[in-house]
Amino acid sequence: MKIYLVGGAVRDGLLGLPVTEKDWVVVGATPDEMEQQGFRPVGKDFPVFLHPETREEYALARTERKSGHGYGGFHFHTAADVSLEDDLLRRDLTINAMARDMGGQVVDPFNGRVDLKARLLRHVSPAFAEDPLRVLRVARFAARYHWLGFRVADDTLALMKQLADSGELGYLVPERVWKETHRALMEPAPQVFFQVLHACGALEKLFPELAALDGVPQPEAHHPEIDTLVHQWLCLQQAARMGLPLTARYALLCHDLGKALTPREEWPRHIAHEIRSARLAKQVSRRLRVDRDSADMALLVAEYHTHCHRALELKPATLWKLLKTLDVLRRPQRLECFVGACEADARGRTGFEERPYPQADYLRGAARALQQVDVGALQAQGHEGAALGKALEQARLNALKEYKAQWQAPSP
Known part of the structure; x- marks a missing residue:
C-alpha cells in the first residue's frame, strides 16, 4: 500500500x-x-x-x-x-x-509543473471531452488563477468548444451548474469565468440571458465601454475588488439582463429595462435553482438599481418606498448587499472605477433615521391598531423628510 x-x-x-x-x-x-x-x-x-x-x-x-x-x-x-x-x-x-x-x-x-511555469490550464488527455462539468471547472480555475497570469490552453479551449457544441452541457443538473457558478462568483476574477464560457460557446448554452447582452450598446456618455456585456465584466471585477458577498455578486450578474430585450430601434437607450431585468433574473434563478437570498437580491437590484443611483434626487415618499421594499428595518444586512451591488454597477464603467458613490452613505443614513423613530412614544400618545400603523408610517416619512433636508443643508 x-x-x-x-x-x-x-x-x-x-x-x-x-x-x-x-x-x-x-x-x-x-x-x-x-x-x-x-x-x-x-x-x-x-x-x-x-x-x-x-x-x-x-x-x-x-x-x-x-x-x-x-x-x-x-x-x-x-x-x-x-x-x-x-x-x-x-x-x-x-x-x-x-x-x-x-x-x-x-x-x-x-x-503539470511545466504548465504551472507556463501558466497554462491544459487538459490531461482527450478523455477531458467526455465530462461536460469540466467546462465549468476549467473556467472557474481560470477565474481563480487569473491574477497569476494563467490562461486556458488553445487545445483545451478547443475541447471545451467541442463539449459546448455536443449538447452534453444540457445534461448537467441545475444544482451542479449553480454550485460551480457561485464558487466562481467568489473567485478573485469572477468575470473571467464567464468570459471563458463565452469564448468556448458555453455561455449561450448555460446563461443565454447573459450571452444575449453581447453587442448591445449603451449611451456612450454614461457607459464609455458601450457594450453591455463588457459592462457586465467590469461590474463583476468591481464586485471582487470591493469584496462583496455572493448575494451581491449574483445580483450584479442579473441586474442588466433586460437590456437584451430592448427593441433595436430604441438603442442605445434602455427605457424600463429594470422591470425586464427583474423578470429575467427570476427566470435564471428558477432555472438554476439559486438559493433564496441570492435570488431575492437579484430581483431587488435588477428592479431598483437606478433608484439607488438617483437616491439623492428621490422624494422622501419614494425613498421610504424603496427602503420598505428592501425591508431594511428587519433585515438591515440587505441594504449593505444592495448598495454594494449598486456601487459596483456605478463603478463598473470605463473611467468610472474610482468615482465616489455618496448614494451608498445617503441610503445608510436614511435607514438609521428610520430606526430612530420611537414606536413606544407613539403608543404612549394613545395610538394603537390601524391608527398606530398609520401614525408610524407618517413618523417615518417625516424622519426621512428631515434627514433629506439636513443632507441638503449647506455646511456652516
Missing part, C-alpha cells in the same frame, strides 16, 4: 499558495484493508474513506470509463492493481494531475 497527496494541495503547494484541504490517493489497497486500519468508508460511487484521526479523505486509486451522458455518466473501477498514473490520467488538468509521495517527492507524469 502506498499513499500519495494529490490534486489541489500539490498544485497550490508548488505555486507557494496556502493549502486549505488535502486529498489522498491510496494505491495497492482494498476496501477491507482500509477498514482494518481504522478508515471509515463514505464513498457511494467508489471507495472513499475518512482517516480515523485527521478526517481527511483517502480514495482508492481508480479509473473511469464513459457510460452515459453528463458528468455522472461514468463507470468507475477500483482494484489493487490500479496504478497512480492510471488514477492521475482521469483528472481534468495537468496541474491537478500531480502527486506527492510521503517522502515529499513529486510525481508528475503529465508535465
Whole structure:
C-alpha cells in the first residue's frame, strides 16, 4: 500500500499558495484493508474513506470509463492493481494531475509543473471531452488563477468548444451548474469565468440571458465601454475588488439582463429595462435553482438599481418606498448587499472605477433615521391598531423628510 497527496494541495503547494484541504490517493489497497486500519468508508460511487484521526479523505486509486451522458455518466473501477498514473490520467488538468509521495517527492507524469511555469490550464488527455462539468471547472480555475497570469490552453479551449457544441452541457443538473457558478462568483476574477464560457460557446448554452447582452450598446456618455456585456465584466471585477458577498455578486450578474430585450430601434437607450431585468433574473434563478437570498437580491437590484443611483434626487415618499421594499428595518444586512451591488454597477464603467458613490452613505443614513423613530412614544400618545400603523408610517416619512433636508443643508 502506498499513499500519495494529490490534486489541489500539490498544485497550490508548488505555486507557494496556502493549502486549505488535502486529498489522498491510496494505491495497492482494498476496501477491507482500509477498514482494518481504522478508515471509515463514505464513498457511494467508489471507495472513499475518512482517516480515523485527521478526517481527511483517502480514495482508492481508480479509473473511469464513459457510460452515459453528463458528468455522472461514468463507470468507475477500483482494484489493487490500479496504478497512480492510471488514477492521475482521469483528472481534468495537468496541474491537478500531480502527486506527492510521503517522502515529499513529486510525481508528475503529465508535465503539470511545466504548465504551472507556463501558466497554462491544459487538459490531461482527450478523455477531458467526455465530462461536460469540466467546462465549468476549467473556467472557474481560470477565474481563480487569473491574477497569476494563467490562461486556458488553445487545445483545451478547443475541447471545451467541442463539449459546448455536443449538447452534453444540457445534461448537467441545475444544482451542479449553480454550485460551480457561485464558487466562481467568489473567485478573485469572477468575470473571467464567464468570459471563458463565452469564448468556448458555453455561455449561450448555460446563461443565454447573459450571452444575449453581447453587442448591445449603451449611451456612450454614461457607459464609455458601450457594450453591455463588457459592462457586465467590469461590474463583476468591481464586485471582487470591493469584496462583496455572493448575494451581491449574483445580483450584479442579473441586474442588466433586460437590456437584451430592448427593441433595436430604441438603442442605445434602455427605457424600463429594470422591470425586464427583474423578470429575467427570476427566470435564471428558477432555472438554476439559486438559493433564496441570492435570488431575492437579484430581483431587488435588477428592479431598483437606478433608484439607488438617483437616491439623492428621490422624494422622501419614494425613498421610504424603496427602503420598505428592501425591508431594511428587519433585515438591515440587505441594504449593505444592495448598495454594494449598486456601487459596483456605478463603478463598473470605463473611467468610472474610482468615482465616489455618496448614494451608498445617503441610503445608510436614511435607514438609521428610520430606526430612530420611537414606536413606544407613539403608543404612549394613545395610538394603537390601524391608527398606530398609520401614525408610524407618517413618523417615518417625516424622519426621512428631515434627514433629506439636513443632507441638503449647506455646511456652516
